[in-house]
Amino acid sequence: MSKTLIRGAKVLGGEPQDVLIDGTVIEAVGSGLSAEGAEVVEADGKVLLPGLVDLHTHLREPGREDSETVLTGTRAAASGGYTSVFAMANTFPVADTAGVVEQVWRLGQQHGYCDVQPIGAVTVGLEGAKLAELGAMHESAAGVTVFSDDGKCVHDAQIMRRALEYVKAFGGVIAQHAQEPRLTEGAEMNEGVVSAELGLGGWPAVAEESIIARDVLLAEHVGSRVHICHLSTAGSVEIVRWAKSRGIQVTAEVTPHHLLLTDELVRTYDPVYKVNPPLRTERDVMALREALADGTIDIVATDHAPHPHEDKDCEWAAAAMGMIGLETALSVVQETMVDTGLLDWAGVADRMSFKPARIGQATGHGRPVSAGEPANLTLVDTAYRGRVDPAGFASRSRNTPYEGRELPGRVTHTWLRGKATLVDGKLT
Known part of the structure; x- marks a missing residue:
C-alpha cells in the first residue's frame, strides 16, 4: 500500500x-x-482538516444531467475539500424508492471522488400526500438514514408526525424544508423593504418560522429527530435555541450564502441571487453567524443547487431558484466566520465535518485527524486570496453568486x- x-x-x-x-x-x-x-x-x-461533509447537495442525477451529474458534482465536491456528500431526493424520478437511492449510491461508488449518501424522499413524488418507502430505502444497499422533501415542505402536520414516528424506529432523521406554502404563493424574494420597493412578491420570515415551531413541537411529542434545512432568519434561530433548551432533538444548518449575502443584492435583478429560502436582511445574516458560532446552528451545508445556463440567464420571474456552492463553501466560511474571529479552524472542522457526519451517520467521515x-x-x-472564476469550476453549472468576488x-x-x-x- x-x-x-x-x-x-x-x-x-x-x-x-x-x-x-x-x-x-x-x-x-x-x-x-x-x-x-x-x-x-x-x-x-x-x-489540515478532516474531509468536509455536506448534508445538503443536489446532484440532479437521475433526470437533470444537463445541470449536474453524480460525476461532475462529486468532482466539484472534491475540489471544495469534501469527502462525503448527501444527495437530495428531488431528482427525476424522485428518490422515493429503494431502486432510485441505490442507483445514486452506486454511481457515487463508481466515480470515486467522494462518498455519496442518498437522501430519501419523505413523501411519494414529493407531493406531500403519502409517505414514501422509508423502511425499504433504509434497508437498501444505500442504507438511507436522512429523509427530506427539500424543495418542498412537508406541510401536512399529520404526515410530518407519521414520518417522525417511522424513522424513530431506526434512528433516522427528517430534514425539513421549512416553508409554509400558503404564505409564500408567488414569492420571489425576502418580504421586506427591498421587496416593497422592487414590487416583487415577498417570502415572509414567518413562513419559515411557523413550520420550524410546529416541527420542533412534533419532534418533542414523538421523541424523534428533526433537522432544519437552510435556516435563514433571526426568528428561526430563536425558535431552535428555545427548542434545544427544552432538550428537543433538533439540529439545524445554514448555507454559506446566507452567511454572506443579503436581499440588497436583488436590486440588480440578477437571477443568480434568486434562491429558496431567499437572501434575507443584514440583521438576519448577523444572527445566523452568531448562532453558528455559539452552536445553536449545528452545521454549514451548501444547498448546492446547479442549474443550466438557460434556467438562470433569463428574466427574474422565470428564473429557477438556487445557487451552486461546493467549490466556494470553505472560502465563504473563512471570510464570514474565521477571518471575523467568530470561529477558529477547529470550530470549522466541527461545523463542516464532525457534526454533519454525526447527524447523517456518515461512517468513516467526520473523524479526528489521529492515528488509526x-x-x-x-x-x-x-x-x-483570489477572485472567483466559475470557468474553472468542476461543476457542470455556473450559477455562482460569487463570480468576480x-x-x-x-x-x-x-x-x-x-x-x-x-x-x-x-x-x-
Whole structure:
C-alpha cells in the first residue's frame, strides 16, 4: 500500500505537525515523521482538516444531467475539500424508492471522488400526500438514514408526525424544508423593504418560522429527530435555541450564502441571487453567524443547487431558484466566520465535518485527524486570496453568486481514504 507524508501541516489550525498516511488510514501524527518511499506533500503551514461533509447537495442525477451529474458534482465536491456528500431526493424520478437511492449510491461508488449518501424522499413524488418507502430505502444497499422533501415542505402536520414516528424506529432523521406554502404563493424574494420597493412578491420570515415551531413541537411529542434545512432568519434561530433548551432533538444548518449575502443584492435583478429560502436582511445574516458560532446552528451545508445556463440567464420571474456552492463553501466560511474571529479552524472542522457526519451517520467521515482513523482529509491554503472564476469550476453549472468576488482560502489537496482526489488544486 502506498504511503503519503504530509509535512508541516497545521492540524485543525494548531501547531505544524506531520501526518503519515499508510494506505487508507492515518498511521501517525507528530513531529519529524519519515517514511521510506512515501510521497511527500510539503504543507508549509497550510491548515489540515478532516474531509468536509455536506448534508445538503443536489446532484440532479437521475433526470437533470444537463445541470449536474453524480460525476461532475462529486468532482466539484472534491475540489471544495469534501469527502462525503448527501444527495437530495428531488431528482427525476424522485428518490422515493429503494431502486432510485441505490442507483445514486452506486454511481457515487463508481466515480470515486467522494462518498455519496442518498437522501430519501419523505413523501411519494414529493407531493406531500403519502409517505414514501422509508423502511425499504433504509434497508437498501444505500442504507438511507436522512429523509427530506427539500424543495418542498412537508406541510401536512399529520404526515410530518407519521414520518417522525417511522424513522424513530431506526434512528433516522427528517430534514425539513421549512416553508409554509400558503404564505409564500408567488414569492420571489425576502418580504421586506427591498421587496416593497422592487414590487416583487415577498417570502415572509414567518413562513419559515411557523413550520420550524410546529416541527420542533412534533419532534418533542414523538421523541424523534428533526433537522432544519437552510435556516435563514433571526426568528428561526430563536425558535431552535428555545427548542434545544427544552432538550428537543433538533439540529439545524445554514448555507454559506446566507452567511454572506443579503436581499440588497436583488436590486440588480440578477437571477443568480434568486434562491429558496431567499437572501434575507443584514440583521438576519448577523444572527445566523452568531448562532453558528455559539452552536445553536449545528452545521454549514451548501444547498448546492446547479442549474443550466438557460434556467438562470433569463428574466427574474422565470428564473429557477438556487445557487451552486461546493467549490466556494470553505472560502465563504473563512471570510464570514474565521477571518471575523467568530470561529477558529477547529470550530470549522466541527461545523463542516464532525457534526454533519454525526447527524447523517456518515461512517468513516467526520473523524479526528489521529492515528488509526480513515485518511479522509483536506489541506487548505488559508493565506490565499483570489477572485472567483466559475470557468474553472468542476461543476457542470455556473450559477455562482460569487463570480468576480475576492474570497480567501483555497483547497489544495483532498484525500479520500488515503487516495488523493485533488492535488495542488487539480483533480486527479
